[in-house]
Every structure is written in structure tokens, then in C-alpha cells.
Amino acid sequence: MAMEALNLVESFLLSAEHGSFSVAARRLGLTPAAVSKNIARLEATLGLRLFQRSTRSLTLTTAGEQFLREVSEPFTALQDAFAGATTQEGKPAGTLKVSLALAFGREYLVPLLGDFLEQYPAIVPDWHFDNRPVDLIADGFDVAIGGGIELTPGIVARELARTHVIVAASPSYMSTRKMPEHPSELSQYDGIVRRSTTTGRLRAWTLKNPLGEQCQAECRTRIIFDDPEAIAHAAMLGQGIAFLPMPHAAPWLSSGALVRLLPAWYAEQGSISLYYPNKKLLPARTRVFIEFVVEAFRKERYAARFDAR
Incomplete structure (x- = not known):
């Protein structure tokens, strides 16, 4: 469950950073539909709407901006920890x-x-x-x-x-x-x-x-x-x-x-x-x-x- 939550948060952070599900999908090796689904599952878990979606743009809601501020630093620290562990023997x-x-x-x-x-x-x-x-x-x-x-x-x-x-x-x-x-x-x-x-x-x-x-x-x-x-x-x-x-x-x-x-x-x-x-x-x-x-x-x-x- 913890790893699944990390995957959902990563989809959110990349989508917020680039303002695009498509760019986030390329970074993650997923389809845009899969990223959109991850965001929907995260929103359902939190009970918050994180993005305003339209055919031309993807922007953070007020709740989305606050969640971004709260999770960015902890997630970066986790990424760094994983990066340091990318060794074999x-x-x-x-x-x-x-x-x-x-x-x-x-x-x-x-x-x-x-x-x-x-x-x-x-x-x-x-x-x-x-x-x-x-x-x-x-x-x-x-x-x-x-x-x-x-x-x-x-x-x-x-x-x-x-x-x-x-x-x-x-x-x-x-x-x-x-x-x-x-x-x-x-x-x-x-x-x-x-x-x-x-x-x-x-x-x-x-x-x-x-x-x-x-x-x-x-x-x-x-x-x-x-x-x-x-x-x-x-x-x-x-x-x-x-x-x-x-x-x-x-x-x-x-x-x-x-x-x-x-x-x-x-x-x-x-x-x-x-x-x-x-x-x-x-x-x-x-x-x-x-x-x-x-x-x-x-x-x-x-x-x-x-x-x-």
C-alpha cells in the first residue's frame, strides 16, 4: 500500500510540475490515461480535488497547491534515499x-x-x-x-x-x-x-x-x-x-x-x-x-x- 501511495504521489508531482498528464506519463513510462487514473485515485483517497482540468490546461486547485507544498520536500528526500540505495552488492x-x-x-x-x-x-x-x-x-x-x-x-x-x-x-x-x-x-x-x-x-x-x-x-x-x-x-x-x-x-x-x-x-x-x-x-x-x-x-x-x- 505504501509503495502504491508513492506511485500516486509521483504522478501528482510530475503532473503539477509540467502542467500535463502527457509529459508526466512520458517521464514515468505510462500512458496519459494511466496517470489520469492515478490522480483520480489519489483525489478519491484524500477526498480533495487537486486539479482543474480543461481541454487546454491542467491547473492546481487551492487544495492541490497546499498538498504540493506539503509533499514535495518529503518526496524528494525519499527519492534521494532510493537513489543512494541503487547499488548491487x-x-x-x-x-x-x-x-x-x-x-x-x-x-x-x-x-x-x-x-x-x-x-x-x-x-x-x-x-x-x-x-x-x-x-x-x-x-x-x-x-x-x-x-x-x-x-x-x-x-x-x-x-x-x-x-x-x-x-x-x-x-x-x-x-x-x-x-x-x-x-x-x-x-x-x-x-x-x-x-x-x-x-x-x-x-x-x-x-x-x-x-x-x-x-x-x-x-x-x-x-x-x-x-x-x-x-x-x-x-x-x-x-x-x-x-x-x-x-x-x-x-x-x-x-x-x-x-x-x-x-x-x-x-x-x-x-x-x-x-x-x-x-x-x-x-x-x-x-x-x-x-x-x-x-x-x-x-x-x-x-x-x-x-x-
């Missing part, structure tokens, strides 16, 4: 739900899995690869790794590395062309341009150099892709110049499959960070994964590899 255990960008995850994080699983055999990675920023709380992720995730209330970020965008092309593409000496000359080259998956617009880059000079980079748009890994591969096949984030360019610059144009120039792209819920006590599986990734980035010197300056 003293070792972190359970499913670890992580959001990763497609190519970045494959190139830099999948290779770390062997060591991680050897250290923590009771943890089951449940990794989701997507180039779109996720809603960490609404979608129930333990951790997200990438950039551009909005720091909404309840989310914290731990920076792993600063990243820059550079201009690159294949040796074959440049074999019949003169190397540019200034970004203003890029208009003479075919460009593989990126469309933003979030805004739908073509990405424009302002390049700068160590002297503080800035220049808007423009090329002849030849191909439009929405995936940086595909852009890197098209560039290697000689289809044109590409504006590539350093994580996507670094392996191919090292192998010689791509050459960097305008080596003194780069564009800012922000940070790669670990994002996770701001809780007093993280589940043990989440805490050890965060520390493992931070240490791996330090050991592999990824921050230096992603820095184009």
Missing part, C-alpha cells in the same frame, strides 16, 4: 539513460564503454543517439552529453571542453585550387553547408583570428546537409569546403583525409558539457558515470584536441 547498478549526439557519441564515447562496463558491471547503458537537444527532465534522461541544451530549472551543466569550427577540405579538392589566404576568398569555393536541425536555417559562421580580426565566412552553396558527420564525409570525397566542429574534423585532419584551410582562423561554437538533474543525491550509477567521463576526457586530452586556436 555495494556497486552502482541499474539502467543508465543517456542522450548523445550521433557522430560525437560513436567517435568519442562508445570506445569508453568497455572500461566503464568492466568497472561497473551492474550498470546497463541505455544510450539514445540524436543530433537534437533533448528535454532532460521531461524525457527522463539521467545524463545528456553535447551542447546547446537549455539550462532549465533543475538542470546543471559540467563543461568537458570548449569547441571551435574550422574550415577544411580534401587534398584532392584543393589540388587544382589555390589555398585561400583570407576568409573573404572563400566565396570562390564550393561549400557543403549545414542546416540547423532546430531552426531549419543555414548555419552562418563568423571567423576570427588571434589578432581579434573578424570576417563573415561565405562560400558558394553546393550541398546542404543537417549532419556534421555527413558533411565531413562529403568533404573527404572532394565535394567542396566544409565548416566543421573540431570534434568531427580532428580524426580526419590527423589522418590527412582533410586539410585545414586558413589555420589561423576559427569560429566559436560553445562547449561540450555533461548535463544532469540538480539533485542533492544523484543515483550512484549517474554519479560514477559523470566522474568516469570527466576523467576520460582529461586522460585523452580531448579539450586540447577540440581547441582550434
